[in-house]
Amino acid sequence: MSLTSLSVPIPSAEVQGRRLTRSEWMQCELSAHLDLSRQVLDELSAFARERGLDAESCRAMELAAAEGINNAIEHGCVGKPEALIRVVWGWSGEIFEVRILDPGSFAPGDPRQLLPNDPLKESGRGLFLMASLVDEVQHRLVDSGHELTLRKKVGAAKPRASALEQLQQAVETMAADLHVTYEDFSALLRLSEDLATASTFEAFVAMACRRLRELLQVESCCSLRLLEDDGSLEMIYGESQRPVPLRLEAARECVERLVIRNRHEEKVYHCSALPLEDPLHATSGCAFADPVLFQDKILGVFTVVQPKATQPFSERQANFVRSVSDFLGIALTTLSLQGERSARERASRELEIAATIQTALLPREFPENSNYRIFGQSRSAMEVGGDYFDVLPVRNVGVLLVIADVMGKGVPAALLATIFRTAVRSRLDLATRPGLLLSAVNQQISDDLYRLDMFITAQVAYLCYETHRLFLANAGHCPVLRLSGNGPAQRHGIQGYPLGVGGSIRFKEEVIALDPGDRLLFLTDGIFEIENAGHHMLGMEQLAADVPNLWKESPEQFSNALFEYLNIFSHSAPSTDDRTVLMVQRQG
Template identity: 30%
Template structure:
């Protein structure tokens, strides 16, 4: 049985002195040479040489000598192979000159010729009970330098230690983020820690804005350095903006051609470092700049690993926190809008009141959940009626809150309803300070109709003129004063006019007349024409409301324009005229 023995500097194999074992030994040596990166051509040559040499080592063994094993040893240098075969036979005489036998059919001497021809050196040492055949050949293709195992182990140990350090810091970072720390505070703390780990003099962290156009500064270390608060990615080719646009690391040093206004130059001209893009889920999360106050920076593999790995995780974590905060804010805003919309709906009557002489119908359309338009129709105790249309500047929650305040104050002072100018003055005095503080205002129009329906009193506060038609002509009633909240000592006047039978009155906000339709505007002329036709046909209030709603809807669809639009139609009817149909107030949300 063969007994292989691996050594650090070579290969050794002891095998029985038989031809079969000799062949197995040769195959083992050739396999070892191949594993040691000796070329296939040279392995084939050595296989021919060793087959002859191993055969010679066992052929001359007597039955007693066959019990001794044969040893084959191989060693490799960068440019040479050395193989030694040791046997315990009687041996043979190695000729002084090895030549090919003259007789082509004779095998005697042929093996020695092959051995001598295919090796650079072949020597045979014959001794008492032991013989050694030494074979050497230069490698045609030198072996690659062997890896320095100790150095490799040191590098691997350092890499594992760096990965462990990075992983430990990531766990600490996760724990910090779980303490509900503000993103800025989290970034400030970890940038300082990352600066120390990377052996850097300064760090800058910028996170991408939601629209991807700006990169505001989230934090820096050390904090006293006065970096630009915002970086516009549409601006010049700065180092940081280049890293963001290309999603590739950008190195810089004293030889870099900086743009004159590059924000990094605030740290001086003799700086060097790296700007690394941060990504999260395929999106650009920000950029991290790591630098030193030196002309050149050559970070170690560990320092680069810390910057990239921990920086990437910090960026992704902050990006996720920002997305979470945005989602929470959106949910909160949506809920606030829903509450405001519920409040606004509660201010409106489910149906508008009707009197024996006056019928009315209205439509209110808001953009989104909440708008700034307001309308009301109030049947007073003496049978007269107060009609109100108002428009709070802006939309959303602030507009709804001021509409609520307007509603409450209006209903608190209905004793002044028969004198609209007095009521308007009271509303302005009560709301001026809050509107002025919020830099907002309200336009409004109040119309009081007597119990017999024969007279109107109109008062306006910066609002569009009231339109009135008897079917033959259209009259505009301004009675205008400044909007509520503009002047504390504003003065308002009433305008009185008769309200003849079958006449129609239109009150509306600017969202009705400002709509662009085709190439023009739903102008005063269009509204005049519509009102004249409606009054001439003695159209009921509800039908007139529906007709104007269709006209307005067509204009909105054609212009792709969105705005709150509210209008109120009042008709003068005879006492015997039947009451208006239900659904006198319609709503729409766009």
């Protein structure tokens, strides 16, 4: 490791065009060995303390830099044993900045999403830890690798102290460090264990308060209030010898409200001197109220009261209260993230079940007939969708063909598609008269669709095997494409109103005579309303022109060719609408 001063600007640094001097910036280079990081951190801390950085900010920068250097060694230098890591630090105005450059190519995610499931796990919390210690964490890739920048507003640097002052500062720092005893570290370790083993968040709060009382070694009462959406403060844990309000309305002024508003701790030396409306007035002694934060989000306020204390909280006591508040912030955020994750997993599982059910309701086998081949396929834009098709044999003399598109997508559309399926199957006595069948189904479900402000487009067709005639009724659905010989695709389907527009609609029937070799394509609008990269829609005209070239073999082969054609047209972009096709081919 070598320590050098900088007399020229740092290659990747932007310091408003100024040249950097020894008093402002320092640089260290070290090889990828963890045992060298301590030397760099000592140099950084000494540099900062000499220029007046307070102990708390210095410690925060040191911890954040330690995490960054360790990450650079363990991840940025993997497979590069001879690589060097450069660490640069100094002031830019009122900002103290540390830059760590390694030869890696790290691309971080959102620190808020990177809390480990196990709170005691040693790895997995580095990004969020650094973000909680400094004001800004910036990652970027430069020509020579990955650069991490840590920034914290600490005030301008002070002139370097004299040798005697430096010695005095060193002695004071050593005394302060020695004051953090093994008992403090042991208490924090036990607090971490409590966080991992507590059955509920409330149980952890009770454990944390007990640990706090053990360390303070004085009589104390703790309370935790959480900030609600309406601005009120709700007590979820409280210890008091006197009744205190469980809820503090947003308009009520008190010490805890002041902590929330200013996002800063408050020390009260004489609680009895507070206004009567302040809940702390009912106590005696002194109090320490600390905000419960996670990053920049304030979650609540943690208050500790020492009823019989005659002296204010010592710095050691205050530090441990702050540590408990930090743990509470982590626990609350972890609980919230786990709740959100559980809700997402539950919703995903429910969608999977719904998709399985919906798939099971679609035909998996198609009627066999020596004169006709039938095949259908449906692909939803989401886990479940509003498209539906059905193929129902009619007494071995024909087949009922159904295709429908419910307004919208997702679960609501899927539910209505299921309702439509049930309604159709309940009127199979009208299977040979699709116009009457659609009218009956519309009368049955129209009121429900109207109340939901939704509608369904559908086509119902009866194919008679003996006469080779198709009876087609249309409820606002897109046309059926008919291919006959080598000619262009023809469109069929007398337009009618969608289901749900009115309950007394009568649907007309169109009769189509099918010749040997004729092919019918029933479809939903998701097939032809797709767009290419230039936002140009395929459209029914283009689809009708291209279908004859795609349908050369069986309906199954045509279905695969059609969906491949759609993928090529849309450049495999995710579908925004459900896509369903139903095909009939007369042999001959």
